[in-house]
Amino acid sequence: MSNKIKTFQELIFALQQYWADQGCVVVQPLDLEVGAGTFHPASFLRAIGPKPWNAAYVQPCRRPTDGRYGNNPNRTQYYYQFQVVLKPSPDEIQDLYLDSLRMIGIDPLTDDIRFVEDNWESPTLGAWGLGWEVWQNGMEITQFTYFQQVGGLECKPVTGEITYGLERIAMYLQGVDSMFDLVWTNGPFGAITYGDVFHQNEVEMSTYNFEKANINALLEQFSFYETECQRLVAENLPLPAYEMVLKASHTFNLLDARGAISVTERQRYILRVRTLAKAVAEAYYASQVEK
Amino acid sequence: MSDFLVEIGTEELPPNSLQKLGDALQQNLIVGLKKANLTFTSSYNYVTPRRLAVLITDLASKQPERIIERRGPALQAAFDKEGKPTKATLGFADSCGAAVSDLDELTTEKGSWLFYKQKQTGEKTVNLIPEIVKQALKKLPIPRMMRWGAGDNEFIRPVHWLVLMYGNKVIKAELFGRKADRYSYGHRFHHPEKIAITKPADYVELLYKEGFVVASFEKRKYLIVEQIKKINKNTILKEDLLNEVTSLVEWPVVLLGSFKAHFLRLPQEVLITSLQKHQKCFSVADDNNKLLSHFIAVSNIKSKKPKQVITGNERVINARLTDAEFFYNNDLKQPLEDNLERLKKVIFQVKLGTMYEKTQRVAKLAEYIAARINTDVKDASRAAQLSKTDLVTEMVGEFPELQGIMGCYYAKANKEPKAVAIALQEQYMPRFSGDSLPASKIGQALAIADRLDTLVGIFAINQLPTGDKDPFGLRRAALGILRIIIEKKLELNLADLVEQAIENYLQDLHEAWHSDPKPIMEFFFDRLQYWYLEQGITPQIFAAVLARKPTAPLDFAKRIQAVTKFQKLAEAEALASANKRVSNILKKAPKDISAAIDSKLLIEPEEQELAKQMAIKDKQIRSLYKAKEYTKVLTELAELKQPIDNFFDKVMVMADDKKIQNNRLALLTKLRELFLHVADISLL
Numbered sequence: 021m022s023n024k025i026k027t028f029q030e031l032i033f034a035l036q037q038y039w040a041d042q043g044c045v046v047v048q049p050l051d052l053e054v055g056a057g058t059f060h061p062a063s064f065l066r067a068i069g070p071k072p073w074n075a076a077y078v079q080p081c082r083r084p085t086d087g088r089y090g091n092n093p094n095r096t097q098y099y100y101q102f103q104v105v106l107k108p109s110p111d112e113i114q115d116l117y118l119d120s121l122r123m124i125g126i127d128p129l130t131d132d133i134r135f136v137e138d139n140w141e142s143p144t145l146g147a148w149g150l151g152w153e154v155w156q157n158g159m160e161i162t163q164f165t166y167f168q169q170v171g172g173l174e175c176k177p178v179t180g181e182i183t184y185g186l187e188r189i190a191m192y193l194q195g196v197d198s199m200f201d202l203v204w205t206n207g208p209f210g211a212i213t214y215g216d217v218f219h220q221n222e223v224e225m226s227t228y229n230f231e232k233a234n235i236n237a238l239l240e241q242f243s244f245y246e247t248e249c250q251r252l253v254a255e256n257l258p259l260p261a262y263e264m265v266l267k268a269s270h271t272f273n274l275l276d277a278r279g280a281i282s283v284t285e286r287q288r289y290i291l292r293v294r295t296l297a298k299a300v301a302e303a304y305y306a307s308q309v310e311k
Numbered sequence: 312m313s314d315f316l317v318e319i320g321t322e323e324l325p326p327n328s329l330q331k332l333g334d335a336l337q338q339n340l341i342v343g344l345k346k347a348n349l350t351f352t353s354s355y356n357y358v359t360p361r362r363l364a365v366l367i368t369d370l371a372s373k374q375p376e377r378i379i380e381r382r383g384p385a386l387q388a389a390f391d392k393e394g395k396p397t398k399a400t401l402g403f404a405d406s407c408g409a410a411v412s413d414l415d416e417l418t419t420e421k422g423s424w425l426f427y428k429q430k431q432t433g434e435k436t437v438n439l440i441p442e443i444v445k446q447a448l449k450k451l452p453i454p455r456m457m458r459w460g461a462g463d464n465e466f467i468r469p470v471h472w473l474v475l476m477y478g479n480k481v482i483k484a485e486l487f488g489r490k491a492d493r494y495s496y497g498h499r500f501h502h503p504e505k506i507a508i509t510k511p512a513d514y515v516e517l518l519y520k521e522g523f524v525v526a527s528f529e530k531r532k533y534l535i536v537e538q539i540k541k542i543n544k545n546t547i548l549k550e551d552l553l554n555e556v557t558s559l560v561e562w563p564v565v566l567l568g569s570f571k572a573h574f575l576r577l578p579q580e581v582l583i584t585s586l587q588k589h590q591k592c593f594s595v596a597d598d599n600n601k602l603l604s605h606f607i608a609v610s611n612i613k614s615k616k617p618k619q620v621i622t623g624n625e626r627v628i629n630a631r632l633t634d635a636e637f638f639y640n641n642d643l644k645q646p647l648e649d650n651l652e653r654l655k656k657v658i659f660q661v662k663l664g665t666m667y668e669k670t671q672r673v674a675k676l677a678e679y680i681a682a683r684i685n686t687d688v689k690d691a692s693r694a695a696q697l698s699k700t701d702l703v704t705e706m707v708g709e710f711p712e713l714q715g716i717m718g719c720y721y722a723k724a725n726k727e728p729k730a731v732a733i734a735l736q737e738q739y740m741p742r743f744s745g746d747s748l749p750a751s752k753i754g755q756a757l758a759i760a761d762r763l764d765t766l767v768g769i770f771a772i773n774q775l776p777t778g779d780k781d782p783f784g785l786r787r788a789a790l791g792i793l794r795i796i797i798e799k800k801l802e803l804n805l806a807d808l809v810e811q812a813i814e815n816y817l818q819d820l821h822e823a824w825h826s827d828p829k830p831i832m833e834f835f836f837d838r839l840q841y842w843y844l845e846q847g848i849t850p851q852i853f854a855a856v857l858a859r860k861p862t863a864p865l866d867f868a869k870r871i872q873a874v875t876k877f878q879k880l881a882e883a884e885a886l887a888s889a890n891k892r893v894s895n896i897l898k899k900a901p902k903d904i905s906a907a908i909d910s911k912l913l914i915e916p917e918e919q920e921l922a923k924q925m926a927i928k929d930k931q932i933r934s935l936y937k938a939k940e941y942t943k944v945l946t947e948l949a950e951l952k953q954p955i956d957n958f959f960d961k962v963m964v965m966a967d968d969k970k971i972q973n974n975r976l977a978l979l980t981k982l983r984e985l986f987l988h989v990a991d992i993s994l995l
Contacts, residue, residue: 137327157610157623
């Protein structure tokens with residue numbers, strides 16, 4: 021195992037440098053609440069249309085229903101993904117990925133690395149792809165997907181997406197059983213852990229998501245984002261319209277965590293978000309091929 | 312003659328379709344080669360996560376020679392007055408690729424024609440292979456194709472290399488943007504380098520010795536089983552899991568790990584399912600079939616530090632089981648009963664309402680059935696009320712295949728009656744064709760009620776199974792009901808049950824309801840026929856019983872049994888044709904004949920004798936029939952063979968005297984009725 025990477029932030033630096041060296045634009049996290057790195061415009065929108073694009077970035081992800089009040093060592097409502105998108109997906113994409121593992125200290129002749137079929141589908145984004153989850157000794161550390169459709173549009177060329185689960189990989193590298201015990205960095209006053217940075221946030225946000233979020237206000241907001249999105253698409257402003265899709269999607273997730281949406285309604289909400297995502301995707305596609 | 316090898320090197324293929332893909336590729340190639348008239352000796356397929364390959368041995372090097380014979384225009388139309396070839400002749404010669412001077416004449420008694428005969432040498436195999444392979448790949452059963460990169464190629468997963476060899480030569484071809492060559496590649500990590508295939512027959516050994524790849528699926532599976540047995544002979548070797556892990560490795564190395572022993576308090580099914588579904592690991596039991604806190608993982612490398620691989624797997628499995636335990640504890644916090652209210656939010660089928668409503672209908676039906684099969688109505692009702700409550704538990708949310716099983720565990724924990732708990736598990740039996748049936752009466756009542764409610768509901772909204780599509784599993788449901796009733800010898804009448812089930816919907820839905828029981832009964836009879844044919848009952852026997860439309864399945868089964876035995880009697884054939892004859896005569900006879908037989912009008916001794924024997928039999932079989940002793944009924948009736956034969960030999964039914972004629976027809980009508988009691992023997 022490499023001795024280089026000891027802390028959570030060093031892992032991020034190493035991956036950023038590695039993918040920067042492969043020619044990726046290292047962009048910064050999206051400043052809106054999203055459930056996965058795929059929602060970042062650098063993945064979702066850039067996967068649409070003919071133009072090539074390579075990018076890498078960290079994305080904080082919010083999944084309100086996954087909150088466990090900071091009690092579960094493996095599950096939180098806020099965590100990090102490291103996202104890489106390569107368009108068109110290069111022939112050697114799997115090898116590039118495996119080299120990145122070697123670089124951070126995972127040796128595939130010591131650890132059992134496996135590509136296990138896991139096809140990806142995002143009902144809210146009208147997107148799907150084929151690929152794998154990557155296992156390291158039985159643990160899923162990465163999602164690997166060849167986008168086939170995004171926002172209902174065929175991906176041509178195809179974007180290859182690599183999503184690292186940063187906490188899981190760091191837990192392995194640091195040999196700890198709880199993500200809250202991860203060393204984020206060693207500062208002048210000693211080790212700063214993931215727990216130091218985020219535990220209080222987990223407790224309070226779980227409480228908010230499950231117990232305190234204002235249902236009526238959220239329902240109103242959802243409708244507002246929906247109409248706002250439609251208006252902006254009509255005015256041919258796909259990028260601001262896309263932000264409304266993301267806000268609507270997160271609002272839906274909060275309502276879901278509050279248990280405010282029944283089983284039957286759930287499908288309808290998902291369909292409403294997908295309809296928005298498709299409209300935005302089409303508007304964005306038009307802007308790409310016209311220019 | 313030489314061997315032929317094709318190998319497609321890919322990124323990791325979906326494990327559950329791997330075997331099917333290998334078999335299909337082999338089959339498709341065989342079809343292609345046969346169509347091209349290319350002979351060979353044998354064929355083998357090799358599939359691993361990263362390759363699909365087929366080896367064909369002793370493949371002919373070219374197609375056999377063919378003689379091509381074609382007839383052209385008639386001779387009188389072939390040349391003009393000046394002896395020059397006509398347009399038709401020129402066209403014919405052109406289409407044959409020959410000069411007019413090469414054409415022969417053919418004369419038969421019907422006339423004379425221009426004629427062309429040519430020996431066509433067969434095409435070389437190496438020129439035919441690329442197209443044959445291309446077609447074979449195109450016809451693979453691939454549920455979802457994908458594209459990759461900037462190209463338009465489509466396959467299951469991206470293609471990286473292509474080996475196409477005939478003998479020791481590479482076949483020139485390009486597929487998926489890859490030029491065919493002799494180079495394969497070894498294991499992703501142990502031997503990522505090229506491996507030059509010297510000749511097709513060396514393929515398997517080269518991959519094994521140089522490449523760390525066991526190419527044969529069966530060989531890998533065997534190696535895995537051998538290694539597992541060496542570690543622990545009580546490993547639970549589920550076939551589907553075994554096939555899946557075999558599809559996920561090229562170089563199997565089996566490892567033994569353990570999880571924290573306190574998880575053994577979880578239901579065994581939970582442990583087994585969690586290990587299998589999430590981690591693709593096998594469970595290990597002791598000599599008494601009790602699970603141990605061990606698991607077996609199949610890795611894909613000969614690790615430098617196997618302990619590290621084991622520790623990694625243990626960490627994940629402990630985390631997974633912590634989740635499962637969390638679900639289990641949460642589920643135990645509220646009794647199943649409390650979940651009933653939540654079923655009001657779970658849709659059974661959009662047009663048929665919620666699971667809660669279904670539960671209420673099933674409860675009524677289960678009570679009805681319980682009363683008729685002499686079991687505890689209260690328990691049946693309780694079991695039905697709780698039957699779907701485990702669907703909203705966290706454990707079943709995580710592992711849907713544990714429905715019923717979790718219900719049983721939770722019901723026991725809630726101190727529900729034992730019979731109720733068992734019924735919750737048994738309601739889903741039989742889960743597949745040939746599966747065992749519910750053993751308890753309450754389980755049987757619930758299993759029938761649940762399926763019948765679904766069947767009747769789905770029929771009413773007209774979503775019947777078509778072809779191979781049966782989304783609600785109605786065929787299986789119908790057969791399940793029939794099997795339970797027949798094999799468990801339940802005195803239940805399907806017609807009554809269906810009526811009852813329809814009645815429940817009518818009360819429930821307060822709207823126009825398409826409630827015709829007839830197609831439902833026909834569906835049942837259809838399934839029954841399918842089932843009996845599978846067991847070797849002839850269509851004739853089935854038809855003979857079906858003619859009587861017995862709506863109690865157990866009664867139906869008894870009749871089938873009786874007719875099957877009857878058919879083995881020496882008299883059977885003669886009696887069947889006698890019945891046919893009687894039936895034909897009666898069909899043509901006037902409908903208004905009197906049913907009563909007037910003994911004074913019986914003139915011939917043979918008809919007197921028949922009437923006498925029939926009267927005796929009529930008495931004898933009456934009580935037998937009531938007691939459903941169908942075999943005895945038919946054995947008794949078989950004794951009528953001689954009097955019937957004598958009757959037809961000596962007596963003219965359609966006598967000139969109308970009175971006598973009518974009397975004889977009445978006699979035959981009575982005879983027909985006697986036989987029709989059990990089944991329509993004339994159909995045998």
